[in-house]
Amino acid sequence: MSGEPVLGYPIVVGAKALDRVAAIARERGYRRAVVLADANVESHARRAAAGFGGEAPLRTFVLGEERKTLATLGAVYDALAELEVDRGTLVVGVGGGVAGDLFGFAAATFMRGVPFLNVPTSLVAMVDAAIGGKTAVDLPAGKNLAGAFADPVAVVSDVRTLETLPPAQIREGLGEMVKHAVLDGEETFAQLEHWASEPFERWPWAELIERNVRVKAAVVARDRLEHGDRELLNLGHTFAHAFERVSHYALSHGSAVAVGLRAAGIAARSWGPWPEGDQRRVVALLRALELPTSYPGLDVDGVLAAMRVDKKRREGRLRFVLPRALGDVVSGVELDDAMVRGAVERCTR
Ligand SMILES: NC(=O)c1ccc[n+]([C@@H]2O[C@H](COP(=O)([O-])OP(=O)(O)OC[C@H]3O[C@@H](n4cnc5c(N)ncnc54)[C@H](O)[C@@H]3O)[C@@H](O)[C@H]2O)c1
Ligand SMILES: [Zn+2]
Structure with missing residues (x-):
């Protein structure tokens, strides 16, 4: 308990x-x-x-x-x-x-x-x-x-x-749960995959929430005042914040995080060892949870500009949190513009 x-x-x-x-x-x-x-x-x-x-x-x-x-x-x-x-x-x-x-x-x-x-x-x-x-x-x-x-x-x-709580508000929390599952690894991810096809009434909420609390608390405990490690919790969020802003907040935070997680995965595919199979599992899980994986029609240059505004606020460098494997996420990755653009393009059509 x-x-x-x-x-x-x-x-x-x-x-x-x-x-x-x-x-x-x-x-x-x-x-x-x-x-x-x-x-x-x-x-x-x-x-x-x-x-x-x-x-x-x-x-x-x-x-x-x-x-x-x-x-x-x-x-x-x-x-x-x-x-x-x-x-x-x-x-x-x-x-x-x-x-x-x-x-x-x-x-x-x-x-x-x-x-x-x-x-x-x-x-x-x-x-x-x-x-x-x-x-x-x-x-x-x-x-x-x-x-x-x-x-x-x-x-x-x-x-x-x-x-x-209305189902739409439940869904707002699921994007962060997928994020926590990618941070934590196979067991947590597989558990969420298992429940994704079941109606919410059947979900073992106490167990799932406790697990999510453990994942977030463990990261926060290493870096309470957000000087470094806590950045890992921003997985998918550099993209998500830009998607939200450019959609004029028509896209909710939870939905933007879902699209942002897919975008981060696409970027991670072009950057490092993040396996195609794991990216497919993330996208399939988001879809099973009825979360969006793209926002068609969003202005790509607008999204890239919004990310640069964010970057100016944070000491000039655009750095990403990217997965290398389930349970292995790194922060501070500087990506080529083309990789970022590629990810945004795929998530806006
Ligand atoms: N401090 C942090 O680290 C942190 C992290 C993530 C998000 N946030 C903040 O959290 C906010 C978003 O949280 P949220 O999604 O819970 O928004 P919210 O507090 O507005 O709640 C969403 C809606 O659900 C209603 N509601 C809440 N509980 C209910 C229940 N049990 N039954 C029926 N209705 C219920 C609320 O009245 C509201 O209409 C944002 O302001 C965000 O900045 C903070
Ligand atoms: Zn968030």
């Missing part, structure tokens, strides 16, 4: 984990808590709040990526002040990746930091956003531009909350 605390805090995954939030808080020394939630998951948040003696106060916020802003952050600070939160009060945040990033940042900065317990309720948040201690809000100038590294007291994922 509980992941190895390689990051120094427990990551609990299981059915009915919501009912254990208060007990986990008490184990960590917190008796007083307030619960902040995405309004869409209020019923789940109520269950988390109920376990605290006298029930913890609950505040809900209408969220969504377009509300991951300084304005919403201001409203969250106001609620924390009104609830008389201090450093002895645990802030419990319930919701998807937007909620975790926003409430986590609020907690990291309110009174210079109050303790935060993250209760992710979307697949993206369970396998990705809630792991690794990155918090942020968006600025008009770009996504996640104001934020902090701040570890939570604990992460508690109740897989039963996924029962209310």
Whole structure:
């Protein structure tokens, strides 16, 4: 049920984990808590709040990526002040990746930091956003531009909350799961291949999420502040971010990651030892999961330009994370322009 605390805090995954939030808080020394939630998951948040003696106060916020802003952050600070939160009060945040990033940042900065317990309720948040201690809000100038590294007291994922998550949102998390499977290797990859043909209701979510948590946590533990190794988690993402931007965000992040993973594989084929058979398996898995593997009609030069903008922000060199084999991924690969163009061309027709 509980992941190895390689990051120094427990990551609990299981059915009915919501009912254990208060007990986990008490184990960590917190008796007083307030619960902040995405309004869409209020019923789940109520269950988390109920376990605290006298029930913890609950505040809900209408969220969504377009509300991951300084304005919403201001409203969250106001609620924390009104609830008389201090450093002895645990802030419990319930919701998807937007909620975790926003409430986590609020907690990291309110009174210079109050303790935060993250209760992710979307697949993206369970396998990705809630792991690794990155918090942020968006600025008009770009996504996640104001934020902090701040570890939570604990992460508690109740897989039963996924029962209310729309299938399209489940799919948003699958691209990252394929990414983690390529990073981790054959066993994890084959497990996902096995379940891909089964309906979501049958998936052993707790087991799959725990495995994904282990993969991400292991990478993060080697490089918490993102100076090097953590880059491996950007597999497929240099392409994905450019696809997203040039599509004017018509392509969701999860879909862009899927196309980006295929693109990274194509580039890896022209660069190094990544086997044709493994590339075929990645593409077949993405398709079995009903994820896109191309975005026809996207402007190739626009995508290449968008990648160069990204590169300017990152010290001038366009460097890629590429697979050499399942379970063997390298970062910092500089590719010839023609290889990058070739990959983009194939993924835009
Ligand atoms: N901090 C990190 O390391 C990190 C990593 C990846 C992504 N992120 C961030 O995460 C965000 C994306 O996360 P997301 O996809 O979870 O988006 P989200 O939080 O907007 O959730 C997606 C939708 O699902 C709803 N929802 C969530 N849980 C639900 C449930 N159990 N039942 C019904 N509806 C539910 C939400 O209200 C929302 O409408 C982005 O802002 C991204 O920047 C952060
Ligand atoms: Zn991603």
